[in-house]
Amino acid sequence: MNLEKLMKEKNVDAVLITNMLNVRYFTGFTGTTGVALVAGDKKFFITDFRYVAQGKEQVEKNGYELICENISTLKKVGEILKELKVEKLGIENQNVTLDQFKLFESNFTSLEYVYLDDNFTKIREIKSEKEIEIIKKSVEIAEKALELTIPKIKIGVKESDIAAELEYQMRKLGASKPSFDLIVASNERSALPHGVASDKKIEEGFLTIDYGCFYKGYASDITRTFYVGDNPSEKHLEIYEIVKQANEKAIKEVRAGISVHELDAVARDFIKEKGYGEYFGHGLGHGIGLQIHEYPGVSFKAENKILKEGMVITIEPGIYLPNFGGVRIEDDILVKKDSYEILTSLDKSFKKIK
């Protein structure tokens, strides 16, 4: 699916792109203010004077004409729509506020609106060669940063200090920012699937680090679980091994043509078989791209889609035992025609950090 096909399918004369990630995706503009308007073969990017120089450089090569409007973007959009005699306009109803919509309705009374729902974000789920290269670099930065951070991990160091170090290393290596609030969760806190780094000191037990960065707008998302200390129990070794195997079994099944429910079940059934089904409550994974979580959802809870070549997804099974600790192992995977490519390369064997 691309923009032209979508417009045909939705039978609209024009589309107004207002979600900044979608604006970036279609126009190449990386700033924070602007809208894109596409009507047939005419493409416009409307922004204010702050972004004229940057915007021109970024959007013109993608075929968009930059229009500078300092007072009211919406008014300018209206003028263009009128000039082009647009009757049916596709809008991002999931991204337009009620106030904006009221403004639309009162200003452009003759327009018919077509709700595009999440169709633009669905277009984004299949990555181009160029996008894949950027995601690979984003992963590479994140992995190097973790390798540089591991020597700082010790019993008694605060989780938040490890998160800060990791962020510092990622930025030094070229990342623009972390892809979300980094998760560094020690011992019992590792049983919280989203245990954002706290001021708690690292104790003996599991340490889950779920992190990633943005590089040229694209997210990486990786999780590794370590054992800090020297005396893991049988249980620690057991659940680690189950999660690792679940991760590896699921990755082996990744290919264009498998459904997300089937893939989720590969890991889930295995964890169930081993007796820990109730401790794996979240989905197996998700797409990554301009957002840390995007289509497709790789989960029994998500719409059951078929994976396609060029999607980039995470595979992240976990087992979380309350008052004990948890393990999650997450890799980033490129879906290929009859196979997959693992973009992450950090070791997954049980690792003790002393």
Ligand SMILES: [Mn+2]
């Ligand atoms: Mn993830």
